[in-house]
Amino acid sequence: xxxxxxxxxxxxxxxxxxxxxxxxxxxxxxxxxxxxxxxxxxxxxxxxxxxxxxxxxxxxxxxxxxxxxxxxxxxxxxxxxxxxxxxxxxxxxxxxxxxxxxxxxxxxxxxxxxxxxxxxxxxxxxxxxxxxxxxxxxxxxxxxxxxxxxxxxxxxxxxxxxxxxxxxxxxxxxxxxxxxxxxxxxxxxxxxxxxxxxxxxxxxxxxxxxxxxxxxxxxxxxxxxxxxxxxxxxxxxxxxxxxxxxxxxxxxxxxxxxxxxxxxxxxxxxxxxxxxxxxxxxxxxxxxxxxxxxxxxxxxxxxxxxxxxxxxxxxxxxxxxxxxxxxxxxxxxxxxxxxxxxxxxxxxxxxxxxxxxxxxxxxxxxxxxxxxxxxxxxxxxx
Amino acid sequence: xxxxxxxxxxxxxxxxxxxxxxxxxxxxxxxxxxxxxxxxxxxxxxxxxxxxxxxxxxxxxxxxxxxxxxxxxxxxxxxxxxxxxxxxxxxxxxxxxxxxxxxxxxxxxxxxxxxxxxxxxxxxxxxxxxxxxxxxxxxxxxxxxxxxxxxxxxxxxxxxxxxxxxxxxxxxxxxxxxxxxxxxxxxxxxxxxxxxxxxxxxxxxxxxxxxxxxxxxxxxxxxxxxxxxxxxxxxxxxxxxxxxxxxxxxxxxxxxxxxxxxxxxxxxxxxxxxxxxxxxxxxxxxxxxxxxxxxxxxxxxxxxxxxxxxxxxxxxxxxxxxxxxxxxxxxxxxxxxxxxxxxxxxxxxxxxxxxxxxxxxxxxxxxxxxxxxxxxxxxxxx
Numbered sequence: 001x002x003x004x005x006x007x008x009x010x011x012x013x014x015x016x017x018x019x020x021x022x023x024x025x026x027x028x029x030x031x032x033x034x035x036x037x038x039x040x041x042x043x044x045x046x047x048x049x050x051x052x053x054x055x056x057x058x059x060x061x062x063x064x065x066x067x068x069x070x071x072x073x074x075x076x077x078x079x080x081x082x083x084x085x086x087x088x089x090x091x092x093x094x095x096x097x098x099x100x101x102x103x104x105x106x107x108x109x110x111x112x113x114x115x116x117x118x119x120x121x122x123x124x125x126x127x128x129x130x131x132x133x134x135x136x137x138x139x140x141x142x143x144x145x146x147x148x149x150x151x152x153x154x155x156x157x158x159x160x161x162x163x164x165x166x167x168x169x170x171x172x173x174x175x176x177x178x179x180x181x182x183x184x185x186x187x188x189x190x191x192x193x194x195x196x197x198x199x200x201x202x203x204x205x206x207x208x209x210x211x212x213x214x215x216x217x218x219x220x221x222x223x224x225x226x227x228x229x230x231x232x233x234x235x236x237x238x239x240x241x242x243x244x245x246x247x248x249x250x251x252x253x254x255x256x257x258x259x260x261x262x263x264x265x266x267x268x269x270x271x272x273x274x275x276x277x278x279x280x281x282x283x284x285x286x287x288x289x290x291x292x293x294x295x296x297x298x299x300x301x302x303x304x305x306x307x308x309x310x311x312x313x314x315x316x317x318x319x320x321x322x323x324x325x326x327x328x329x330x331x332x333x334x335x336x337x338x339x340x341x342x343x344x345x346x347x348x349x350x351x352x353x354x355x356x357x358x359x360x361x362x363x364x365x366x367x368x369x370x371x372x373x374x375x376x377x378x379x380x381x382x
Numbered sequence: 383x384x385x386x387x388x389x390x391x392x393x394x395x396x397x398x399x400x401x402x403x404x405x406x407x408x409x410x411x412x413x414x415x416x417x418x419x420x421x422x423x424x425x426x427x428x429x430x431x432x433x434x435x436x437x438x439x440x441x442x443x444x445x446x447x448x449x450x451x452x453x454x455x456x457x458x459x460x461x462x463x464x465x466x467x468x469x470x471x472x473x474x475x476x477x478x479x480x481x482x483x484x485x486x487x488x489x490x491x492x493x494x495x496x497x498x499x500x501x502x503x504x505x506x507x508x509x510x511x512x513x514x515x516x517x518x519x520x521x522x523x524x525x526x527x528x529x530x531x532x533x534x535x536x537x538x539x540x541x542x543x544x545x546x547x548x549x550x551x552x553x554x555x556x557x558x559x560x561x562x563x564x565x566x567x568x569x570x571x572x573x574x575x576x577x578x579x580x581x582x583x584x585x586x587x588x589x590x591x592x593x594x595x596x597x598x599x600x601x602x603x604x605x606x607x608x609x610x611x612x613x614x615x616x617x618x619x620x621x622x623x624x625x626x627x628x629x630x631x632x633x634x635x636x637x638x639x640x641x642x643x644x645x646x647x648x649x650x651x652x653x654x655x656x657x658x659x660x661x662x663x664x665x666x667x668x669x670x671x672x673x674x675x676x677x678x679x680x681x682x683x684x685x686x687x688x689x690x691x692x693x694x695x696x697x698x699x700x701x702x703x704x705x706x707x708x709x710x711x712x713x714x715x716x717x718x719x720x721x722x723x724x725x726x727x728x729x730x731x732x733x734x735x736x737x738x739x740x741x742x743x744x745x746x747x748x749x750x751x752x753x754x755x756x757x758x759x760x761x762x763x764x
Contacts (some may be wrong), residue, residue, distance in 0.1 A: 290682035297679035300650045300672035303694025312685025354582045
């Protein structure tokens with residue numbers, strides 16, 4: 001059940017990150033058409049989303065900055081927002097004479113113009129968003145200085161910076177908010193191949209915390225196990241292992257000095273119920289997703305006699321409850337962790353001659369995502 | 383659905399409590415045979431439990447006291463312990479040449495002899511147990527002074543003192559440990575007719591906290607609603623109301639200024655799932671039982687987007703984690719609340735001429751409990 005993996009991934013060097021930034025600065029002087037990916041009403045993203053050009057922004061009002069998005073991911077939750085099935089909703093925007101919504105919750109932007117009465121932000125700064133559902137699938141936006149999070153200079157590659165807003169802080173905070181974990185403690189997680197799961201493995205490994213990771217079975221399972229092990233996973237299992245009685249014995253042996261006190265869950269359903277039996281006393285189960293679309297069903301005895309506590313985690317709420325200073329501190333912490341870039345593909349619409357051509361390419365990609373394309377797609381509009 | 387109840391229960395007066403004590407002291411000088419309710423192995427209580435006489439105790443060793451039990455309840459969890467299906471186990475005792483277990487977890491005892499090096503305990507003090515599964519179905523026991531909790535003099539009636547160890551502190555601590563409740567806040571609970579549920583209603587009402595209470599439908603429902611309303615319940619419903627869509631609207635209206643943040647659960651199963659939909663954001667669901675014998679099954683979205691937290695509560699753990707001073711402080715707090723005595727019947731075996739006759743009466747009562755006798759049975763051995 002436990003597979004070994006000999007090779008170790010080479011980490012992106014700081015030099016490489018600098019090279020990427022230099023290249024990006026060079027392209028930033030090219031001729032631009034400002035465009036946004038918009039929708040007038042909820043529905044199937046491949047049908048309701050379209051690309052629309054708009055006039056250049058006026059200078060920002062006091063307390064605000066104009067930002068230019070460099071790279072914005074298309075996350076599963078963004079799809080849910082467009083479908084209208086996500087609890088957080090964007091506010092309507094006026095784009096070239098139309099009242100619409102702009103897609104996107106996450107992205108890397110660069111400050112291009114600074115209004116009066118703005119402290120600590122300068123032209124050229126890399127920023128991400130402290131405000132949820134802001135609409136990051138746009139070339140340029142004006143935004144209150146309080147709603148951006150300045151990223152540490154040189155701290156992230158462009159891809160890491162564009163994907164730093166949700167998944168890595170979710171992983172980091174779940175590992176720190178609920179249990180005071182020390183070196184050689186254990187964490188159990190499912191959906192270990194998710195972006196959050198991979199960040200959990202890496203952040204835990206940096207602190208010497210061991211992880212027991214569950215993934216779905218798949219044809220290329222050995223490759224996946226190898227890749228998660230290279231990230232720092234201690235053990236990787238498929239959910240089938242949960243019906244093997246020897247698993248509980250092994251886990252008990254491994255964790256005898258430090259019974260597992262943290263389970264991170266993005267799956268729910270019966271497999272997660274089975275995973276809770278591997279926990280020690282006084283454990284915390286933290287849910288941040290429910291990919292099985294089934295409820296979290298637990299024997300009441302676990303709560304009463306083993307003192308299990310179950311929580312949810314939503315990065316959106318964390319941003320609402322924390323100041324700009326606290327957000328920027330978290331970003332500096334994440335930068336120091338030098339997480340591996342997620343596997344990704346860049347959808348570059350900057351060269352498309354018309355909104356129609358850009359819309360067609362966008363919709364083709366959305367159809368591919370809908371069909372189960374596994375890499376993260378990052379949108380570049382200029 | 384909401385029933386009104388005009389009459390108010392008269393509370394037991396302090397004079398009545400004193401009268402009961404006086405009476406009890408009077409009987410304590412009668413001739414005694416020390417007896418215990420014992421079992422050699424787990425099984426059906428009506429078959430494995432028996433009454434056995436034993437010699438009077440020697441004087442207590444240093445740091446210990448001899449206590450005489452006045453009244454000890456037969457709780458549902460005691461039955462589970464005898465059956466061998468409860469997670470806490472008693473330790474074996476030597477009774478008249480036999481290695482056996484003594485039943486009972488809760489009870490009112492009186493200090494009858496104080497060993498050397500014991501502070502703060504005197505002959506005649508009323509005490510209850512700080513140690514779980516001590517074996518309270520016995521005339522006399524020797525116990526470490528650290529394992530008793532002294533009750534405030536005159537603070538409780540004999541019946542209240544005998545039932546103060548588990549249910550009232552469970553209710554009190556669940557109302558205070560998880561949410562900082564203020565006057566006019568709301569608490570939701572199921573199993574509201576349980577001993578804990580009735581204590582919750584009374585303790586909440588004393589602080590001006592409102593309760594929405596769920597009970598099973600039954601032939602004498604109106605009487606039950608009346609009795610819970612007299613205790614201080616704000617609303618009482620049967621679980622059938624959960625399928626009535628107007629309930630959620632009513633609850634929303636009542637609790638609009640203070641959405642419900644605490645749900646106390648001793649049932650689990652689908653009705654409890656339905657009850658969680660009545661909760662506001664940042665609520666805590668605390669389980670202390672699972673009478674439906676079904677799991678607690680919740681949509682993961684409640685954890686993530688509504689920030690629900692679920693916990694367990696076990697009074698046994700609280701005693702383990704708190705000092706004798708803290709335990710006695712809790713008892714003084716409970717005494718001041720003047721809770722109503724639970725409905726009860728006293729099984730007085732003190733007059734039985736032989737162990738066999740006492741065993742027969744005990745087993746008859748256990749059979750009655752097994753068949754669903756609803757009042758609490760309190761055992762008096764002398």
